[in-house]
Amino acid sequence: MSKRSMMSRQLKEEIAKELGVYETVKQDGGWGNVSSRDCGNMVTKAIEMAEKAVKDS
Secondary structure, eight states, X not given: OOOOOSSOHHHXXXXXXXXTOHHHHXXXXXXXXXXXXXXXXXXXXXXXXXXXXXXXX
């Protein structure tokens, strides 16, 4: 069974850059060394962005 991402690569990178996590992703060549705390912060930010988009539409 393959894993399917709910966020696009572009959105993940945008949020990672905003939260200062993207350098870790670039250095390591993937998301494997991003802490669970930082991943949680990324999810929280994505939810905030989605809620704002719904509110503004």
